[in-house]
Amino acid sequence: MISTDAATGMQLARMGRFADALPYLDRANRIAPTDVPLLHAVASLLLWARRAGEAAERYRVAAALLPEDISVLSGWARALLLAGDRSQAAALLGRALALDPDYASPGGWLDRLLQETGDADAACDLLQSLADLLPLHADLMGLLGKALLAAERLPEAQAAYQRYSVLRPLDPLPRVELGGLAVSRGDPASALEHFRAALEADPGYAAALWGYAQVKDWRLEPHLLASVERLAQSERDPRALAGLHDILARHHDRAGDFAAAVPHATRTNALMESIVPPRQRYEPGQHAAEIDATIRDNTPQLFQRLRDAGNPDRHPVFVIGLPRSGTTLLEQMLASHPRIVGVGEQSLATASLGRALAASGNRMGALTAQVVREAAAWHLHALENRVLRTARRDDADRIVDKLPDNYLLAGWLRIAFPDAAIIHCLRDPRDVALSCWLTQFADLPWSYRLDHIAHRIEQHRRLMRHWRDTIGDRLTEIRYEGLVADPETELRRALAALQLDWHPDVLAFADRKGFVASASRQQVREPIHARSVARWRNYTQALQPVLPRLDAVATQDALDASYSGTP
Numbered sequence: 157m158i159s160t161d162a163a164t165g166m167q168l169a170r171m172g173r174f175a176d177a178l179p180y181l182d183r184a185n186r187i188a189p190t191d192v193p194l195l196h197a198v199a200s201l202l203l204w205a206r207r208a209g210e211a212a213e214r215y216r217v218a219a220a221l222l223p224e225d226i227s228v229l230s231g232w233a234r235a236l237l238l239a240g241d242r243s244q245a246a247a248l249l250g251r252a253l254a255l256d257p258d259y260a261s262p263g264g265w266l267d268r269l270l271q272e273t274g275d276a277d278a279a280c281d282l283l284q285s286l287a288d289l290l291p292l293h294a295d296l297m298g299l300l301g302k303a304l305l306a307a308e309r310l311p312e313a314q315a316a317y318q319r320y321s322v323l324r325p326l327d328p329l330p331r332v333e334l335g336g337l338a339v340s341r342g343d344p345a346s347a348l349e350h351f352r353a354a355l356e357a358d359p360g361y362a363a364a365l366w367g368y369a370q371v372k373d374w375r376l377e378p379h380l381l382a383s384v385e386r387l388a389q390s391e392r393d394p395r396a397l398a399g400l401h402d403i404l405a406r407h408h409d410r411a412g413d414f415a416a417a418v419p420h421a422t423r424t425n426a427l428m429e430s431i432v433p434p435r436q437r438y439e440p441g442q443h444a445a446e447i448d449a450t451i452r453d454n455t456p457q458l459f460q461r462l463r464d465a466g467n468p469d470r471h472p473v474f475v476i477g478l479p480r481s482g483t484t485l486l487e488q489m490l491a492s493h494p495r496i497v498g499v500g501e502q503s504l505a506t507a508s509l510g511r512a513l514a515a516s517g518n519r520m521g522a523l524t525a526q527v528v529r530e531a532a533a534w535h536l537h538a539l540e541n542r543v544l545r546t547a548r549r550d551d552a553d554r555i556v557d558k559l560p561d562n563y564l565l566a567g568w569l570r571i572a573f574p575d576a577a578i579i580h581c582l583r584d585p586r587d588v589a590l591s592c593w594l595t596q597f598a599d600l601p602w603s604y605r606l607d608h609i610a611h612r613i614e615q616h617r618r619l620m621r622h623w624r625d626t627i628g629d630r631l632t633e634i635r636y637e638g639l640v641a642d643p644e645t646e647l648r649r650a651l652a653a654l655q656l657d658w659h660p661d662v663l664a665f666a667d668r669k670g671f672v673a674s675a676s677r678q679q680v681r682e683p684i685h686a687r688s689v690a691r692w693r694n695y696t697q698a699l700q701p702v703l704p705r706l707d708a709v710a711t712q713d714a715l716d717a718s719y720s721g722t723p
Contacts, residue, residue, distance in 0.1 A: 161181070162180070162181060162188075164177075165177045165178070165184060168180065169181070169197065169201065174205070178198070178202070181194060181197050185197075185214070190217075192218050192221055192225070192228070195215070195217055196227065196228065198214055199211040199212075199215050199218070202235075203234065206238075206514040208236075208238035209235075211231075212236050212239055212241075215228060216232060218232070224255055226252055226255060226256055226259065226265055227265075229248050229249075230252060232248055233249050233269065234269050234273060236248070237275070237278055238275075242278065242282055245282060246286060249286060250286060250289060252265065253266075253286070253290065253293070260295040260298075260299050261295050266296075266299060270283070276306055276307035277307055277545070279303045279306075279307070280303045280307050283296065283300040287316075292323065294324045297316055297320040297323060298317075298329070300316045301317040301330070301333060305333070308499070309545055310337060313333070313337060314337045317330045317333045317337070318330075321334065327357070328353075328363075331351070331357070332350070332351065332363045334350045335347045335351040335354065335367045339370065347367065348368065350367075351364050351365075351367045354367075355368065362393075362396035362397070365380075365387075365399070366399045366400075366402065366403055369384075369406070369407065374403070374407050374410045375407065384403050384407075385404065387400055388400040394428075395427070398423075398596060399424075401421075401424040401427065402420070402421075402424045404417075405420035405421040405594065408420065409594065414694045414695055418695065418697075421698075424596055425603075425604040428596065429605065432604075438604075438605075440608065440611045443615055444615055446564075450567070450619060451618075453521065453567075454520065454567030454568075454622070456626055458520065458521065458571075459567070459626060459627065462571050464525070464574075465524075465525035465528040466528055466529070466570075467532035467535075467572065467573055468573075468574065469536055469576075470575045471536070471539070471553070471554060471555045472536065472539060472555055472557065472569075472573050472576040472577075473496075473554045473557070473576065473577045473654060474505070474556075474558075474559075474562050475557070475558035475579045475581060476560060476561075476562045476563040476566060476578060476579070476581070477580055478581075478588050478613065479560050479591075479597070480583070480591035480592050481588055482583055482634070482636035482639055483558045483560050484558065485639065485640075485665075486581055487500075487556050488665045489639075489647055489663075489665045490654075492663075493661060493662050494661065495553040496552060496553065496554045497549060497552035497556070498555075498556040498558065499539065499542045499543055499555060499556065500558065501558055502539070502542060502557045502559055504535050504538050504542075505557075505559070505562050505569055506565065508538075509531070509572075511530070511531045511534060512528060532572040532573060536573075553656065560581075563619065563623075564619070566578055566623045566627060566631070567627060570627040574630070577630065577632065577653045578630050579633075579650055580631055580633045581633075582634070582635050583635070583637070584637065584689075584690070584713075585613045585617075585706045585709040585710055585713070586699065586703070586707070586710060587689070587691055587692050588609075589606065589609045590692045590695055590699060591688070591691075592609050593606060606698075606699065607701065609702070610702040610705045610706055613706065614709060617709055617713070632649065632650065634650055635717075636689075637686075640684055640688075640689065641686060641689075643663060644663065647662050666684075
């Protein structure tokens with residue numbers, strides 16, 4: 157019979173009140189120490205509370221009782237990973253793989269576990285050690301390639317997918333990923349070869365068709381266009397169908413038939429939204445409340461109190477802004493400077509703030525100088541490690557992290573790295589809205605509805621006004637329109653913020669070798685152009701439901717620029 161403490165704790169956990177649930181479940185587990193469901197529940201909450209060592213001990217007890225339980229082994233391995241014990245975690249996962257041949261299948265136990273750890277490099281290193289032990293395990297090699305892609309360790313991802321394609325020569329997936337990597341490194345000929353091979357294996361493979369169409373700049377030959385249209389009538393998988401409609405939308409856009417593009421873009425977004433789990437869907441009220449909390453917590457008094465707490469290192473540069481606002485373009489330009497290296501989009505700011513908050517009762521106002529120093533030191537070490545892994549150099553004066561959503565954490569970045577440069581990319585909100593709506597983002601639930609996009613833009617501007625008022629001394633704003641119209645002037649401003657001299661290579665960014673891992677990976681291989689400026693005018697009818705809101709943002713942007721004197 158379940159105890160009162162256990163019943164109360166389970167009820168609180170179901171309500172999402174994990175901090176309240178933990179004492180009840182812990183007490184119940186101490187009374188019934190061999191109750192495996194209780195052990196599992198307590199260990200899960202201990203992980204949530206970032207008490208990984210205690211969680212690992214509970215899972216150890218559970219595993220002694222149920223040595224072949226996959227969920228227990230997975231939980232124990234996750235706890236060990238978070239506690240920093242990768243070798244024992246790898247041994248446990250090896251046991252799980254031996255027990256369940258499907259343990260490493262896409263979307264399976266191992267895939268979910270590694271996503272939950274939130275440490276991309278740890279996931280990659282762990283999978284690499286398992287792949288070294290089981291070099292013929294195709295699913296494991298596929299997971300390794302996926303993890304390396306997520307960590308933006310693209311040369312290693314390429315090697316993993318090449319191995320995967322050998323293990324499963326008739327599977328189109330590795331060919332598609334290799335094609336995407338070829339696009340990322342600016343090799344369209346190899347990309348087409350891989351996409352054609354994938355289509356030979358499966359002529360209806362939507363991801364291969366999408367990749368092929370991208371390399372062709374979405375201008376499809378008549379026979380291929382007809383094939384995509386036929387497949388769009390019969391495909392039942394929503395993600396694949398979204399990709400097919402996306403191809404059609406982009407094809408019509410390139411052909412200048414904007415009215416024909418709209419229904420396909422609408423269908424793409426509806427399909428993408430349909431596959432988002434309910435808990436991950438965008439809630440405008442919730443996001444507005446999060447912005448309220450950020451503004452409330454990040455006060456001038458907090459910045460003053462912690463002004464000397466952070467790491468004075470000048471290496472980090474954070475390029476922030478909304479997606480499709482020019483962050484990738486600016487990063488590629490800056491990274492063409494011989495003294496600058498780019499590391500793509502990193503989630504290190506979120507992780508370092510999480511560490512600091514975990515040691516401060518999850519309250520910004522409770523941050524101490526010691527906590528800030530430790531979190532910033534971890535962040536800097538991880539950033540430098542990422543440079544070594546991706547760029548394989550250690551002589552750069554500046555390291556650019558261009559994760560757009562870091563605009564949400566600009567206050568924390570100011571505290572953690574008071575001498576770092578923060579560069580905000582700003583673009584006409586109507587062009588941002590259109591570009592987000594026309595781009596098939598797999599992980600931006602707010603980008604699937606125009607009203608959600610408008611709301612996100614409004615909240616972005618509200619928060620940026622707060623950052624200008626509080627950390628404006630470390631914030632440099634670059635307008636996308638200025639960057640494409642007069643790149644040298646804008647780049648000189650950006651380099652001045654980085655305290656670096658001008659170098660002409662920043663204007664030759666399109667010739668730069670190496671991988672680009674973002675939705676703009678093909679566009680940034682092109683010479684500078686202004687074709688995307690005011691592109692929204694082609695879609696005024698589609699944007700009509702939110703156009704007054706976007707117009708209001710554009711008007712306020714102009715006023716803000718005139719007040720600040722920004723070009």
